[in-house]
Amino acid sequence: xxxxxxxxxxxxxxxxxAKYGFDFTNYxxxxxxxxxxxxxxxxxxxxxxxxxxxxxxxxxxxxxFVSEITVNVTEMFRDPSFWRIMRDxxxxxxxxxxxxxxxxxxxxxxxxxxxxxxxxxxxMGILENSKIIATDIDEQILxxxxxxxxxxxNMELNEKNYVRYNGENELNKYFEVKNGLAYMDKxxxxxxxxxxxxxxxxAVFNKFDIVLCRNVMIYFNQNLQNxxxxxxxxxxxxxxxxxIGSKESLIWCDIANKFIVANNDxxxxxxxxx
Amino acid sequence: MxxxxxNNSFKAIVIGGSAGSFQGITxxxxxxxxxxxxxxxxxxxxLKHVRNGFIEALSIKSIKEVIEPxxxxxxxxxxxxxxxxxxxxxxELGMYFSLSxxxxxxxxxxxxxxxxxxxxFTYKNKLIGILLSGAxxxxxxxxxxxxxxxxxxxxxxxxxxxxxxxPISALNATNIDHTLDIDDIIKLxxxxxxxxK
Numbered sequence: 112x113x114x115x116x117x118x119x120x121x122x123x124x125x126x127x128x129a130k131y132g133f134d135f136t137n138y139x140x141x142x143x144x145x146x147x148x149x150x151x152x153x154x155x156x157x158x159x160x161x162x163x164x165x166x167x168x169x170x171x172x173x174x175x176f177v178s179e180i181t182v183n184v185t186e187m188f189r190d191p192s193f194w195r196i197m198r199d200x201x202x203x204x205x206x207x208x209x210x211x212x213x214x215x216x217x218x219x220x221x222x223x224x225x226x227x228x229x230x231x232x233x234x235m236g237i238l239e240n241s242k243i244i245a246t247d248i249d250e251q252i253l254x255x256x257x258x259x260x261x262x263x264x265n266m267e268l269n270e271k272n273y274v275r276y277n278g279e280n281e282l283n284k285y286f287e288v289k290n291g292l293a294y295m296d297k298x299x300x301x302x303x304x305x306x307x308x309x310x311x312x313x314a315v316f317n318k319f320d321i322v323l324c325r326n327v328m329i330y331f332n333q334n335l336q337n338x339x340x341x342x343x344x345x346x347x348x349x350x351x352x353x354x355i356g357s358k359e360s361l362i363w364c365d366i367a368n369k370f371i372v373a374n375n376d377x378x379x380x381x382x383x384x385x
Numbered sequence: 386m387x388x389x390x391x392n393n394s395f396k397a398i399v400i401g402g403s404a405g406s407f408q409g410i411t412x413x414x415x416x417x418x419x420x421x422x423x424x425x426x427x428x429x430x431x432l433k434h435v436r437n438g439f440i441e442a443l444s445i446k447s448i449k450e451v452i453e454p455x456x457x458x459x460x461x462x463x464x465x466x467x468x469x470x471x472x473x474x475x476x477e478l479g480m481y482f483s484l485s486x487x488x489x490x491x492x493x494x495x496x497x498x499x500x501x502x503x504x505x506f507t508y509k510n511k512l513i514g515i516l517l518s519g520a521x522x523x524x525x526x527x528x529x530x531x532x533x534x535x536x537x538x539x540x541x542x543x544x545x546x547x548x549x550x551x552p553i554s555a556l557n558a559t560n561i562d563h564t565l566d567i568d569d570i571i572k573l574x575x576x577x578x579x580x581x582k
Contacts, residue, residue, distance in 0.1 A: 139475075139477070139483045139485075140477060140478070141475040141476075141477055141483060141503045141506075142473075142475065142483065142485040142487060145487065145499075146487075182485060182486060182487050182488075184486050184487060184488055185486070189471075190436065192436075271434065272434070275434070326486050328456075329456045329483065329484050329485055329486070330485065332457075333457050336457070356456070356484075357436065358453070358454075358455050358456055358469050358472060358484050359455065359456050360455045360456070360458075363457070
């Protein structure tokens with residue numbers, strides 16, 4: 112593994128910002144650096160300048176770059192206890208006040224979390240009364256999310272998570288294996304809207320009962336986390352919920368006092384101030 | 386056992402361990418006193434989908450509290466940290482942690498190579514790296530980085546290990562400064578404790 116300097120990273124992020132308007136300047140440096148090194152090795156670039164030049168001259172390649180630079184490792188029912196709390200506390204709480212429920216998966220990656228939510232809602236009998244929006248910066252990964260096709264190896268892990276979640280069925284009720292791949296039951300996500308959206312530059316576009324943004328902001332530095340959290344706060348209805356990753360925290364951020372902790376272990380926060 | 390290269394300029398200790406390291410780690414932690422002067426950052430292979438329990442098990446024998454840091458948490462003097470389950474743990478230049486869910490490295494998340502390499506990048510020659518028992522080669526590359534950046538490198542004596550693949554891989558990857566039994570690692574930490582008084 113070669114090493115690259117932070118000045119090189121800056122050069123690269125400057126080129127991208129100037130040419131495409133995407134701003135990676137405030138991404139967390141060590142994971143971003145690892146991603147860049149990975150791309151250098153994957154595409155056999157001799158140095159950062161060669162990569163920067165290719166990005167600058169080839170918009171198609173830039174799309175691939177975005178896909179490789181963003182981390183797309185995810186699981187269905189990651190942190191099963193989180194999903195139990197969603198099912199047993201958070202969603203029933205919302206349903207006390209209204210019948211319909213709106214959910215935004217911010218940074219949905221390959222869509223496993225969307226399927227988890229759809230299965231949860233289906234088993235609660237309220238999938239028809241729910242509206243899910245799933246967004247990601249990466250067009251290619253959104254395509255994978257829409258397709259809902261996963262490797263059998265990943266499904267084994269997902270099934271284990273689902274068992275720990277105490278789902279009503281067997282997870283394999285919701286997919287079919289053909290040619291060594293698992294095809295999810297598309298009727299689960301019939302009403303899901305998958306859209307390209309950049310959390311960093313994108314505007315607030317709606318308000319939701321629940322916003323999930325788990326293990327997304329860990330790739331941002333604290334300044335950027337602070338900015339993004341302001342937007343996420345504006346995207347949650349008063350008395351709605353924001354869920355972040357179990358090892359993320361709101362306490363450093365400007366909007367901390369606008370939320371109360373609904374569940375500390377699972378990092379679910381309730382919006383109490385507009 | 387004397388360690389002539391020790392002095393009070395070291396800023397952090399990183400410890401990597403895998404299969405067969407649990408006993409060694411708990412013995413080490415049972416000897417790290419409350420006023421130990423520099424942070425100890427541990428990256429241990431652990432069950433990916435069991436979030437709780439491991440820290441409690443380590444804490445039983447540990448004098449100091451063991452902390453699983455949050456993303457972007459500042460690294461404080463004398464605290465003992467443990468990489469959380471199913472996240473890679475990096476050390477950033479501003480002396481804080483960051484977490485990531487990137488692909489597994491050496492079939493591991495957390496990967497010892499990531500914690501050791503990023504710690505080495507941040508602390509340079511002010512870092513002590515310790516690699517314990519384990520069944521794969523994770524950590525070897527990280528130890529090599531620490532050595533290249535002028536830090537002090539220590540592996541558990543293969544003969545003292547339950548599974549010696551990990552320290553042997555590090556010994557093959559770079560010129561390790563010391564090969565020590567757990568008892569001598571404990572003495573080294575006691576020596577550091579004295580030097581900062």
